[in-house]
Amino acid sequence: MTAWTSRQLAEQTGRTFVITGANSGIGLEAARDLVGRGAHVVLAVRDVAKGEAARALITSGAKGSAEVRQLDLADLDSVAAFAKGLTEKLESDGRLLNALVCNAGVMGGPLLFTTQGFERQVGTNHLGHVALVTALWPALHSAGGRVVVVSSIASRGGRLSTSSTREDLVAPSPYESQKVYSNAKQANLLFAQDLHRRVVAAGSPVSVVACHPGVSWTNLFSRQLRDEGRGWLVPALFLIRPIIFQSATAGAQPTLRALDPSTPSGAFVGPKLLNQVRGRPELLEVFATGSDPEVAAHISQLTGDVLGTPLPI
Numbered sequence: 001m002t003a004w005t006s007r008q009l010a011e012q013t014g015r016t017f018v019i020t021g022a023n024s025g026i027g028l029e030a031a032r033d034l035v036g037r038g039a040h041v042v043l044a045v046r047d048v049a050k051g052e053a054a055r056a057l058i059t060s061g062a063k064g065s066a067e068v069r070q071l072d073l074a075d076l077d078s079v080a081a082f083a084k085g086l087t088e089k090l091e092s093d094g095r096l097l098n099a100l101v102c103n104a105g106v107m108g109g110p111l112l113f114t115t116q117g118f119e120r121q122v123g124t125n126h127l128g129h130v131a132l133v134t135a136l137w138p139a140l141h142s143a144g145g146r147v148v149v150v151s152s153i154a155s156r157g158g159r160l161s162t163s164s165t166r167e168d169l170v171a172p173s174p175y176e177s178q179k180v181y182s183n184a185k186q187a188n189l190l191f192a193q194d195l196h197r198r199v200v201a202a203g204s205p206v207s208v209v210a211c212h213p214g215v216s217w218t219n220l221f222s223r224q225l226r227d228e229g230r231g232w233l234v235p236a237l238f239l240i241r242p243i244i245f246q247s248a249t250a251g252a253q254p255t256l257r258a259l260d261p262s263t264p265s266g267a268f269v270g271p272k273l274l275n276q277v278r279g280r281p282e283l284l285e286v287f288a289t290g291s292d293p294e295v296a297a298h299i300s301q302l303t304g305d306v307l308g309t310p311l312p313i
């Protein structure tokens with residue numbers, strides 16, 4: 001069988017996608033590809049100026065279009081305002097929401113908290129996205145849309161379990177930043193799997209696919225080094241970049257394959273080479289840390305308690 005490439009993605013004219021964190025890295029490259037095939041992409045970004053720069057870059061000479069909308073996943077009020085504004089705009093433009101890509105993320109750094117007081121990595125990467133999916137659920141449901149959740153190979157080191165408490169999720173102590181990142185990306189994977197099981201049980205037209213980008217050259221690692229006061233290591237990172245990282249364009253391929261309608265709901269997409277660090281996007285076994293339905297249901301329950309609203313289905 002020939003390997004999947006994004007050339008297999010059909011023409012996307014008339015279809016609308018939302019990508020969180022689309023001003024940089026994997027989100028930017030996924031948006032660029034979709035706009036190139038005629039799609040309309042909503043760049044959901046926390047910094048509108050960065051979003052406008054990205055919009056100018058990817059729409060120049062492209063078949064499709066893009067718009068920038070402000071979204072701070074670390075503030076649940078911003079998530080609610082984004083979803084309300086977007087839903088109204090979709091209605092007034094007569095557009096359907098074909099897919100929501102939960103891509104934005106932060107890794108490492110010191111112990112910081114979201115506006116509502118939750119640890120920043122779990123708050124941004126997991127809670128903000130669950131709140132966003134929930135708020136956009138009516139639009140996703142009417143379109144028979146797709147939710148794509150970007151996880152990570154770091155989720156293999158996640159330690160969330162059926163015994164995890166609310167504090168483990170939102171106020172981890174002691175704070176070990178890389179372990180908390182692993183838990184946040186494990187929570188992404190568990191959420192995607194649980195949501196998939198729920199849509200199947202309910203006969204919902206929405207589909208859900210998880211993916212991971214291997215290890216790709218984006219702003220994620222240099223930002224982590226700077227946040228942790230080790231910015232002096234960034235030039236060294238540039239030097240070893242070709243050895244360790246695949247390109248952001250390659251890292252966006254799992255996201256694009258996850259958006260391909262030929263990829264079934266419940267699938268997990270990522271590269272396979274070098275223990276899944278790089279390569280073409282393939283359909284993978286879900287990591288053991290992300291596949292237990294009981295753990296997934298427990299984390300969904302905790303997440304619903306923290307957000308004050310259950311999962312949308």
Ligand SMILES: NC(=O)c1ccc[n+]([C@@H]2O[C@H](COP(=O)([O-])OP(=O)(O)OC[C@H]3O[C@@H](n4cnc5c(N)ncnc54)[C@H](OP(=O)(O)O)[C@@H]3O)[C@@H](O)[C@H]2O)c1
Binds near residue numbers: 044104150214
């Ligand atoms: N690169 C890799 O090797 C790798 C590996 C595994 C998983 N991932 C995952 O891939 C996804 C994309 O990351 P990337 O590698 O492309 O890194 P990136 O270049 O740093 O992009 C991250 C994006 O998330 C946005 N973001 C951060 N906090 C946000 C918030 N509170 N609200 C809204 N947006 C926010 C950033 O916005 P600003 O530019 O304004 O900060 C940026 O647009 C993440 O989920 C990451 O965990 C990446």
